[in-house]
Amino acid sequence: MSGIDQKNDSKLLGQVLAFVGLLAFSMAENGLGYFPSLYGSVPKLSFTMLFVLCFYHPAIMPLISVFLVGVVHDLSQSNPIGYTSALMVMAHCWIMFRRPMLMQTESGSIWYEFTIMMLAMMLFMLTVIVAFTGNLPALQPLLFQFSLTVLMFPMMNWMYHLIMGFAAILEQVR
Numbered sequence: 001m002s003g004i005d006q007k008n009d010s011k012l013l014g015q016v017l018a019f020v021g022l023l024a025f026s027m028a029e030n031g032l033g034y035f036p037s038l039y040g041s042v043p044k045l046s047f048t049m050l051f052v053l054c055f056y057h058p059a060i061m062p063l064i065s066v067f068l069v070g071v072v073h074d075l076s077q078s079n080p081i082g083y084t085s086a087l088m089v090m091a092h093c094w095i096m097f098r099r100p101m102l103m104q105t106e107s108g109s110i111w112y113e114f115t116i117m118m119l120a121m122m123l124f125m126l127t128v129i130v131a132f133t134g135n136l137p138a139l140q141p142l143l144f145q146f147s148l149t150v151l152m153f154p155m156m157n158w159m160y161h162l163i164m165g166f167a168a169i170l171e172q173v174r
Contacts, residue, residue, distance in 0.1 A: 014059070015059075015060045015061075015062065015065065017060075018061055018065065019068070021049065022049055022050060022061075022069045023069050025045045025046045025049045026045075026072065026073045026076075029042055029043070029046055029073075030073075030077060032045075041141035041144045042145065043145060043148035043149040043152050044118070044145065044149045045149075046069065047088070047091055047118065047121065048114075048149060050091055050092065051091065051095055051153070052157055054091075054096065055095055055110070058095075058099065061092065063092055066091075067085050067089055069088060070083075070088040070089070071084075071085050083128060086124075086128075087124065090120075091117060091121060094120070095117070110157070111150075111157075115150050115153075118150055119146065122142055122145075122146045125142070126139075126142060
């Protein structure tokens with residue numbers, strides 16, 4: 001197998017694993033809704049994972065994969081079709097647009113950028129909910145969801161770095 005074929009195969013494997021991983025986080029998000037304290041305000045784990053994957057490995061997160069994960073999430077949650085897809089596509093575009101600048105900053109700036117992105121996503125979610133239902137929902141669950149999502153980002157980022165460090169050690173052993 002030539003080097004080019006091996007590189008394409010590893011990129012395809014990365015895309016499949018990223019798609020399956022993002023889908024797993026989406027399903028975990030669905031499962032968290034069964035806990036009484038999180039009912040109606042589950043943290044957006046899939047957005048956190050999407051941000052981490054798109055920021056560190058943009059080649060493995062094509063837009064079509066992000067869109068498909070959003071559609072599957074909508075179907076499993078009985079959301080209007082395209083609601084989560086639109087949010088995920090907007091997040092993907094935001095990350096890809098801001099990535100070159102963020103690559104030169106420290107981790108606190110990355111967390112700040114994630115917070116701003118999630119604030120924009122929450123405002124879009126609020127707008128869609130108002131347009132879909134015709135009335136303003138309670139803001140406390142949305143604020144709780146936003147806060148929990150933003151507070152989980154450093155942990156998810158740390159876990160990513162921990163896993164990648166472990167993978168690098170295993171690669172050196174081989």
